[in-house]
């Protein structure tokens with residue numbers, strides 16, 4: 001097939017969105033200038049944390065289907081009433097592999113690889129989600145961007161490749177530890193952008209059939225000096241919930257069976273520092289913290305946090321020489337793509353099905369809009 005696309009889905013974990021600009025990220029900026037990008041960024045689902053966002057990005061499916069609702073883990077809660085720790089529906093990589101296409105996965109987060117079941121892939125780094133001895137690790141125990149780059153470039157150089165998923169983690173680690181605007185975090189962003197430059201050179205021979213999508217899973221905001229929100233210490237909320245799990249600036253609560261749900265929601269959403277909420281199921285409530293505030297947990301990042309509405313924006317850039325890129329660029333220019341819309345769109349370009357997806361094929365949508 002002459003126009004068989006070569007798709008590169010490139011993800012930067014916790015990328016601080018305001019750092020996407022001409023000065024800090026010239027390569028990403030150039031890619032977006034020649035291709036396209038969403039002016040306001042893309043949108044995550046909530047909570048805006050790593051595992052739920054990536055499960056949705058890679059499957060196109062809602063959290064109800066993926067079963068991945070938090071990044072935090074807690075015995076009894078996850079896996080349990082607040083979701084699972086292995087994605088329940090196939091990712092676009094699984095679908096492509098099953099359709100006989102050539103796929104490659106390179107990830108800077110071995111735990112996330114397991115959550116997405118990408119450890120089942122043959123062409124995956126680190127193999128089976130086990131980081132080889134001697135790999136350079138960041139402060140959270142994940143491979144550095146520099147450590148995964150050679151694997152990304154090697155996969156991208158494969159002239160027969162149909163789909164590459166590359167995940168760079170280090171921006172997330174530095175954002176948490178030092179803050180999204182710290183000079184070290186921005187230096188990491190600059191270095192990541194230089195890696196994009198290298199990747200683009202490697203893709204040059206296949207440029208005419210290349211579609212690159214650059215995404216992130218959530219934004220990052222500075223933690224403000226407020227105490228962490230702990231619903232268990234509130235007398236007003238006592239008895240209204242019987243379990244909970246904090247996930248950064250968001251928290252899942254299980255309402256006590258038999259309580260008046262409206263009264264429970266009234267009490268819980270009146271907690272100091274809670275800004276918003278979502279009611280997902282009759283007895284499951286998601287609380288969202290105000291900007292800069294975080295829920296109490298055994299580990300709370302020192303400087304950078306995410307999980308609520310203030311961090312629900314993502315990178316959303318497209319590039320490449322494939323004929324579909326211009327339409328894709330037009331589709332995202334004025335309308336923020338949701339993370340769940342990318343996989344259905346890319347699956348359609350690959351000519352494969354993604355039956356569990358809830359997102360839109362953005363190209364089909366733009367055809368409908370221009371016709372209407």
Ligand SMILES: [Zn+2]
Pocket residue numbers: 013014049050051172217218
């Ligand atoms: Zn993340």
